[in-house]
Amino acid sequence: MSSNTADKIREAAHDLIAARGYFGFSYADVAEVVGIRKASIHHHFPSKVDLVVAALVQYRADMVAAAKGLDSKVVDPLQRLKLYVQHWEECIRNSNRPICIAALLSAELPALPDPIKAEVQLHFRYLAGWVKSTLRDGAKYGSIHLEHSAEVEAQSFVAVVHGAMLSARALGTPDVFTSISKAALDRLRPSN
Amino acid sequence: MSSNTADKIREAAHDLIAARGYFGFSYADVAEVVGIRKASIHHHFPSKVDLVVAALVQYRADMVAAAKGLDSKVVDPLQRLKLYVQHWEECIRNSNRPICIAALLSAELPALPDPIKAEVQLHFRYLAGWVKSTLRDGAKYGSIHLEHSAEVEAQSFVAVVHGAMLSARALGTPDVFTSISKAALDRLRPSN
DNA sequence: GCATCTATTCCTACTAGTAGGTAGTCTAAG
DNA sequence: CTTAGACTACCTACTAGTAGGAATAGATGC
Numbered sequence: 061m062s063s064n065t066a067d068k069i070r071e072a073a074h075d076l077i078a079a080r081g082y083f084g085f086s087y088a089d090v091a092e093v094v095g096i097r098k099a100s101i102h103h104h105f106p107s108k109v110d111l112v113v114a115a116l117v118q119y120r121a122d123m124v125a126a127a128k129g130l131d132s133k134v135v136d137p138l139q140r141l142k143l144y145v146q147h148w149e150e151c152i153r154n155s156n157r158p159i160c161i162a163a164l165l166s167a168e169l170p171a172l173p174d175p176i177k178a179e180v181q182l183h184f185r186y187l188a189g190w191v192k193s194t195l196r197d198g199a200k201y202g203s204i205h206l207e208h209s210a211e212v213e214a215q216s217f218v219a220v221v222h223g224a225m226l227s228a229r230a231l232g233t234p235d236v237f238t239s240i241s242k243a244a245l246d247r248l249r250p251s252n
Numbered sequence: 253m254s255s256n257t258a259d260k261i262r263e264a265a266h267d268l269i270a271a272r273g274y275f276g277f278s279y280a281d282v283a284e285v286v287g288i289r290k291a292s293i294h295h296h297f298p299s300k301v302d303l304v305v306a307a308l309v310q311y312r313a314d315m316v317a318a319a320k321g322l323d324s325k326v327v328d329p330l331q332r333l334k335l336y337v338q339h340w341e342e343c344i345r346n347s348n349r350p351i352c353i354a355a356l357l358s359a360e361l362p363a364l365p366d367p368i369k370a371e372v373q374l375h376f377r378y379l380a381g382w383v384k385s386t387l388r389d390g391a392k393y394g395s396i397h398l399e400h401s402a403e404v405e406a407q408s409f410v411a412v413v414h415g416a417m418l419s420a421r422a423l424g425t426p427d428v429f430t431s432i433s434k435a436a437l438d439r440l441r442p443s444n
Numbered sequence: 445g446c447a448t449c450t451a452t453t454c455c456t457a458c459t460a461g462t463a464g465g466t467a468g469t470c471t472a473a474g
Numbered sequence: 475c476t477t478a479g480a481c482t483a484c485c486t487a488c489t490a491g492t493a494g495g496a497a498t499a500g501a502t503g504c
Contacts, residue, residue, distance in 0.1 A: 087490065167356045278464080295479060
């Protein structure tokens with residue numbers, strides 16, 4: 061029923077946020093990508109805040125779905141984290157949304173409108189929560205060894221993945237993401 | 253001899269970049285903070301790119317000086333890294349430039365003018381290089397145990413610190429930076 | 445079958461405000 | 475009497491957002 065123009069606009073916005081951040085793109089940029097006029101975007105998303113919030117809501121929904129998918133289809137929790145990392149590695153190598161938009165927006169956070177701030181926070185909370193429970197599952201399952209509390213290990217894992225995205229972007233080398241994230245996964249193995 | 257207005261402008265720019273990123277601040281913002289008119293800034297820094305590059309050059313000079321200071325005054329390499337992390341912890345707790353501007357700008361990198369890109373890259377290279385040689389020194393000194401290569405461990409350390417800055421900003425809790433960085437340092441100890 | 449009503453979607457044309465940057469002037473100090 | 479540093483006044487380009495009209499398509503009444 062719903063036209064997919066709104067979807068196209070939201071996806072274009074996601075791409076542009078991933079490339080340039082909140083202040084780095086305009087309605088004109090979105091209009092050019094989608095192939096419609098600037099004013100038409102306002103019909104679907106009255107304000108820029110609405111558009112970015114919509115992109116973040118969709119982004120989180122996708123993440124939740126992917127996490128649930130991993131939880132139900134992959135037995136080994138360590139393998140789930142490996143697949144999570146692998147997903148980002150592919151995005152970075154293909155230059156396809158090669159960074160988490162919530163992580164990117166968190167950098168600009170103090171300047172962002174409150175509704176966007178709230179969505180970014182929700183993403184961080186959900187992601188850290190999923191990693192934490194996955195780490196706990198892995199400890200029980202026997203494939204993961206936790207040096208510190210699950211909470212601290214989860215926050216560290218999220219941080220190192222986000223930091224690795226920044227380094228890969230800064231240095232222009234996807235390899236640096238690969239080696240950092242491999243090391244982060246390796247460190248969770250009980251054989252150490 | 254040189255007026256300190258230029259310094260004030262550069263410092264105001266640094267603060268604003270740390271708060272909002274490259275596209276998130278304007279000459280008008282800088283003018284208001286410094287207490288001069290917009291046009292006067294152009295006298296000292298002809299373009300916004302010049303201003304931001306100057307801020308990054310100064311930022312890196314300060315980092316190099318601080319690193320050399322640590323190298324000469326602190327015997328234990330692990331302690332040097334601890335002090336590096338502590339510096340950022342204080343910045344975050346006092347909300348005083350609570351994020352590395354190079355890390356922040358790396359998020360917006362694809363949209364940044366080339367001269368700024370280059371400065372951001374230089375920062376990442378120098379920082380990773382310093383951490384790497386500090387890790388090697390620590391391994392020789394005996395206070396640091398390296399699980400992987402010094403290169404990978406250094407990149408991981410840089411990434412986790414940057415990621416922790418993002419998490420602290422996103423969640424609004426300095427504590428999360430503290431616990432992540434403590435865990436990162438702890439992991440380097442040979443007692444494990 | 446055909447006209448009409450309604451809602452959706454996109455358009456052109458516009459607004460007020462802000463962006464970075466420029467031209468030219470005034471002032472004070474060496 | 476030149477120069478540095480600040481100013482007023484302005485420019486063009488772009489920002490998010492608005493007003494109102496044209497085209498489309500689906501449902502309804504006769």
